[in-house]
Amino acid sequence: MLKVENLTFSYIKTDVLKDVSFKADIGENLAIIGESGSGKSTLLKLLYGEFDLNAGSIFWKETEVQGPKFNLVVGYDFIKYVAQEFDLMPFITVEENIGKFLSRFYPEEKHRRTQELLEVVELTDFAKTKVKTLSGGQKQRVALARALAKQPEIILLDEPFSHIDNFKKQSLRRSVFKYLKNKKITCIVATHDKEDVLGFADNMIVLNNHKILVNDSPENLFKNPKTPLIASFFGEFNEIEGSIIYAHQLKVVEKSKLKVKVIQSYFRGNYYLIEADLSGNKVFFEHHLKVENGASVFLSVETNKL
Ligand code: ADP
Ligand code: MG
Secondary structure, three states: OEEEEEEEEOOOOOOOEEEEEEEEOOOOEEEEEOOOOOOHHHHHHHHHOOOOOOEEEEEEOOEEOOOOOOOOOOOOOOEEEEOOOOOOOOOOEHHHHHHOOOOOOOHHHHHHHHHHHHHHOOOHHHOOOEHHHOOHHHHHHHHHHHHHHOOOOEEEEEOOOOOOOHHHHHHHHHHHHHHHHHOOOEEEEEOOOHHHOOOOOOEEEEEEOOEEEEEEOHHHHHHOOOOHHHHHHHOOEEEEOOEEEEHHHEEEEOOOOEEEEEEEEEEOOOOEEEEEEEOOEEEEEEEOOOOOOOOEEEEEEOHHHO
């Protein structure tokens, strides 16, 4: 198990992370979310042992993860880290990059592993391609496969699908996260994309103001978003009389106390997101049809629609 206790860290003077504590089980998928600059990447780097903590401790099972003050070489065998900026070897092929750290004394095993990982990241057709000719998204996939090559016990992923186009993203996410679950590899993934979290993460931590704002399952946080920051991660929402109401919880009805004037309808595929005015405040709701700009409609809150 990963155990982080009272971790505090600053690059210069002000703390980036203050008194952060959490745990992750073997095989758990834990998402770290938070606004840009909230310290997600810093936290992953600390878990990897890239910097020395100001206070607190990080343990993986019995081993304490320590920074450069204690280790000549940064990192540990059991942990792999895929940075936001991946560094690959540009002049060798995809296959060679993935197999780089696998023993050449077992050529059959090395070949088998490499092929398996090419399939996980959906790059089988690019095995013989030189990395320098790949797109950003393809490089990101090579970096993922390379990190998985030596079967780490824990993997740290920093915005792992950020460079990958939408055509590939969905199936790649499923493939990678399924692989990690099957192999019981603990996965800590920093992201601002809810698609990386929903359906995959067992728990999620929200970083805010240098601290952990909440640590709970995505289901619990979605159903009971205690703050606007948490709600905003899941989608469009409103604050009505002090309550957080998602756009999909507002329904158009014949008559109600909530009379709004439509400003704009946005096509969203199987529904329209509608922006409207409620006595000077903006509200967002979902509707299966487009509504004329300027039209008045009545809304009601469906709390059971969570
Ligand atoms: P996130 O990944 O959530 O966007 P980061 O961990 O990259 O956030 O950054 C957290 C804070 O630490 C930011 O204020 C950022 O400017 C600062 N920071 C990040 N890296 C460094 C560094 N190498 N030196 C000094 N400050 C840094
Ligand atoms: Mg970052």
